[in-house]
Amino acid sequence: MFALQGRYAAWLFIGPSLMAVVFFIYLPMVLNVGVSFFDWNLLRNDFTWRGPDNYTSTLLNIDFQSAAANTAIYLAVLVPAQIVFPLALAFLMLRVRSALVARLYRAAFFIPTIVSFSIAGVVWLWLFNPIVGLLNALGELAGVTPQRWLNDPSLSLWCVAAVAFWKGFGLNLLLYAAALVNIPRELIEAAELEGAGPWYRALHIELPLISPTLFFTAITTVLIVMDEIVGVVDVLTEGGPYNSSSNLVYFLYERAFRQFNFGEAAAVATLIMVIVALATWLQFRAFERYVHYQ
């Protein structure tokens, strides 16, 4: 029987994955950069050279600038919130004595993450309805002036952020809970014997031990906030009123699939790639040194 060994065997095993990555990720990325220098008519396969014009017009576009500013706000609000809040909840859940209650909490917190947003969006639209919505009804009972929520340019972004948070925090919670459960019991018990209190244990023992998970979620949460919020934006506000709740990826989606301006859309995609790569590099530079791999 022919035996697979040596470096050929390794290539054989990683080959399919490598080809998938090359053909479905790296090659489209390279082609995208190429398209960004052209005006591309998809149907006539008509390419007109535009040089850097797609980039200049994009950077000067007021809607792009507002989408970029909104993206920065979403990141500044949601990344810390989606890390700190689930982390605190995970610590609290570990201290729940009843296993059944802990499981119930875990399920309740994780359900928003797995619910299809096309369904959840309908419910949220009802809650936010400025005329017959539950939020205004509750607000009125408490003596608060009814709000226009998604239709108010000064509130729409915060409504989207709140729903994106509701939808997204469960995943990190699950990861933190799993990481905390996997901390060797003997380490915790040793700390307890040495007289370490709950706060001390959390800050100086448990947090450093789950730092690889924290680092992983810090990277992925940035990507999730950049990317997955598009679904929330699309269902709730379509980026409005007048782009007040849009973000970079939604701007890209509109450019490509609503206005069919594929050259500029490719330029936006390239800019997003650069921003994400830069943000990820910065995160590695700033935080990797604090990660303790056991």
Added chain:
Amino acid sequence: MTTRISRKQVSRRRALGVLGTGVAVATTFGSRPAFSADTSIDIVHLFSGADHPMELVIQAFNAKKTGVIAISRQEGTTYEAITPKAMAGIAAGRPPAIMTTGWKLASFAKHTLGAKDIRKIGTDGDALLGQYQDSAIKLVTIGDSVVGVPWAMSTPVLYVNMDLWRAAGLNPDDLPATVEDLYPKAAQLQQKTGKTSLVYEVNEWLPQAFIQNAGGDVLNAAGEPVMDSAEAVYGIEKFVEPNRAGFWKIASINEMLAAFQTGAVGVIASSSARASGIRAQSNFEIRVAKMPGLAGRARRMNSGGNFLAVLARAKDQQEAALEFLKFCATPEAMSLWLKTGYLNTTRHKLPIPAGQEPAYAQLADGLTAETIWPGPRGLEALKVHIDWISRIVNRSVTVGDGLKGSKEAVTKLIA
């Protein structure tokens, strides 16, 4: 649903009229091409529901066994959603045979999607178009091409919750003909009932009606933006007046419809095509009224809706598509279709669906086209214009500055 408008019986004369027109249509089209085996064509549309009239039309066509099988493909709920999928199909060499396309995308359909000129598909194209009203054909004529069949026509109308109207002490037989008449009544309704009295759609379509009824235009005949004229400014000032006076609560279209259907809103202005949907979900009396004009100015309401564009490239697919379009032009198909609330675009004398009389009266007055945004960046111009309207409604700019801003931005895009 308790509605004051009872469904009218179809009179014998009307029934005979429909039958007679059917015979005339059959004679007009003459013989149909022979399809050697069943040819399947994809009909891409945006209408959901197995019992939607679009599905009923497709089923009725397939029941004729013409040798063409129409396959319903609902690929989204907006024109913007179904268009990229059709583009992907075209790029891959497998375009849908027919796609429902919004009037506003007519230029895009011709120049980018390559919608076929109906007169150049087979020999029946001219006869087919002869079944439609001239005014409807104009809406699908871009340059020298007829880019589709005018299938769905709507116009902005008022939907009035008559229970609230009466509760406010307003005369049910005196629905307003002008906004100057509507606004005090809306204010009274809000004051007496405590409910939201009025909601307008915030888009480009309803404001277009206000601009035109004030004597202005969004784009002139040459396709140049003129939405900052004195007339247009006056029209939009009238549009936002109830908001400034505190009795139009701003909501999205879906929020507006949901709130109206629960009985929480007195009056909404929306498309006549929503009639069947709004009535089906409401349990109070609804009356449709003509969209009010502006006092002392000539009425000039606009239309909206969609046409059926032939995107097929292969000859047999184009001929099969024409076969389906010929059926769509029959009284049988149009009668099924009118259940949506869309208006009759054909020459056939069909019974007016109960409650839709005001919309038909508005059609009889004459409707202008929905703004067709020209040029390769026309769709971007449309979005920019909607954003400026939204800024005006939300008071972030004055009406004059907002329309000037829209004109400047749109000019750059469609120049």
